[in-house]
Amino acid sequence: MPDFEVVELGPTDHPEPGEEAPEFTRPLVTDEFWEDRTLSELVSEADSRTILVFTPMTGSFLAKYVWDELADRNWDDRAGQVVGVTASTPYSVKRFLDDNDYPFAFVSDPSNRVAESYGVDHDLDGMTGISEPRVAFFALDDDRTVEGAWVATDWPDFPDYDDLEAELGLE
Known part of the structure; x- marks a missing residue:
């Protein structure tokens, strides 16, 4: 039994x-750098x-778990360009990268509007007006067309990474 409650996040309207x-x-x-x-x-x-x-704020165990898994699976060499999206500030993201030596770049979105536009935001329990992304993956071609997607339905929720790699064409 986990030491935390699993929370159903509800439906999304993601691409x-x-x-x-x-x-x-x-x-x-x-x-x-950042720009x-x-x-x-x-x-x-x-x-x-x-x-x-998309992952929650960089200080969360969910974000660390996802990025450790992607680094261990060498997504930087196998998946094309991998870009994180987080509600963390650029300063927090830079610290996260310095502490973990990940080979990925991150989009800093403290307002969480990118996650909102993708339909993958969720409100944090007990924190009025505070939201963050749920774990989600979107494979895009060079015209921004979605080729594959996986979006968490629970908190916490992680994909079966073997199935995810098949869905995103990384086999």
């Missing part, structure tokens, strides 16, 4: 395969697909 992913402009944070970038710029600069990975 499905074949639909265009919502555009956004937010700071892209790497281990070296505003649009999603269109990110996908057009990728050598192949772009995978957006």
